[in-house]
Amino acid sequence: xxxxxxxxxxxxxxxxxxxxxxxxxxxxxxxxxxxxxxxxxxxxxxxxxxxxxxxxxxxxxxxxxxxxxxxxxxxxxxxxxxxxxxxxxxxxxxxxxxxxxxxxxxxxxxxxxxxxxxxxxxxxxxxxxxxxxxxxxxxxxxxxxxxxxxxxxxxxxxxxxxxxxxxxxxxxxxxxxxxxxxxxxxxxxxxxxxxxxxxxxxxxxxxxxxxxxxxxxxxxxxxxxxxxxxxxxxxxxxxxxxxxxxxxxxxxxxxxxxxxxxxxxxxxxxxxxxxxxxxxxxxxx
Ligand SMILES: [Mn+2]
Numbered sequence: 121x122x123x124x125x126x127x128x129x130x131x132x133x134x135x136x137x138x139x140x141x142x143x144x145x146x147x148x149x150x151x152x153x154x155x156x157x158x159x160x161x162x163x164x165x166x167x168x169x170x171x172x173x174x175x176x177x178x179x180x181x182x183x184x185x186x187x188x189x190x191x192x193x194x195x196x197x198x199x200x201x202x203x204x205x206x207x208x209x210x211x212x213x214x215x216x217x218x219x220x221x222x223x224x225x226x227x228x229x230x231x232x233x234x235x236x237x238x239x240x241x242x243x244x245x246x247x248x249x250x251x252x253x254x255x256x257x258x259x260x261x262x263x264x265x266x267x268x269x270x271x272x273x274x275x276x277x278x279x280x281x282x283x284x285x286x287x288x289x290x291x292x293x294x295x296x297x298x299x300x301x302x303x304x305x306x307x308x309x310x311x312x313x314x315x316x317x318x319x320x321x322x323x324x325x326x327x328x329x330x331x332x333x334x335x336x337x338x339x340x341x342x343x344x345x346x347x348x349x350x351x352x353x354x355x356x357x358x359x360x361x362x363x364x365x366x367x368x369x370x371x372x373x374x375x376x377x378x379x380x381x382x383x384x385x386x387x388x389x390x391x392x393x394x395x396x397x398x399x400x401x402x403x404x405x
Pocket of ligand 1: 280315341376
């Protein structure tokens with residue numbers, strides 16, 4: 121079984137591969153490198169529908185699927201407070217509203233996965249000034265609201281646990297934590313987005329984390345332990361592919377390296393070449 125590969129498009133813009141500025145160049149490079157899909161930005165209020173549709177249809181014409189839409193949750197990425205765990209009810213409701221708009225956008229596209237995070241506007245480490253029991257309560261409430269909307273629109277939503285330096289230190293940092301939150305507040309439309317960079321910091325091991333997500337695993341963000349191209353750090357990608365194959369995972373591995381080093385085109389090429397080589401090795405075993 122061959123794995124399917126996608127790219128979190130927003131990451132390529134860190135070294136000049138901005139798909140909204142030069143869609144043809146970026147998408148042709150991705151398709152040419154051998155990727156199967158692209159994860160488009162979920163910004164229904166900021167990216168004009170016409171522009172979004174233009175990029176989406178260009179991707180489709182190049183044979184690229186859209187397995188996921190990437191939402192922006194952190195202040196650094198969103199430019200506003202989108203904290204689903206906030207005790208400020210106005211902020212929490214605004215954040216749920218944003219998630220639901222992303223779900224509506226995805227519903228019109230045949231249901232790609234929407235990524236849901238719990239992220240303070242400004243992360244605090246090693247201790248959050250917000251009490252973690254309140255953050256959890258607020259997030260659970262938000263997830264119930266989002267989950268109900270997602271089920272109605274038949275859109276899968278996936279919780280991405282963020283490492284302690286980027287999310288709330290002490291709340292939903294690991295895949296194992298995310299699975300616990302889903303058990304409390306999820307429904308059939310809610311699953312796990314496993315980001316290998318976060319997992320490498322917070323879970324016992326990448327393969328353990330994927331097995332913990334099990335049938336709930338909807339999407340994987342792919343980077344090595346240094347958040348750079350697979351093969352440049354110390355994550356055992358051969359073992360990881362074995363695990364995904366043994367689980368019968370049919371979703372995508374989506375390249376999520378920040379920043380896109382050494383440059384976005386080289387990153388694309390190196391990453392897919394490495395992963396496909398590992399798959400060939402597995403086929404020989
Ligand atoms: Mn990620």
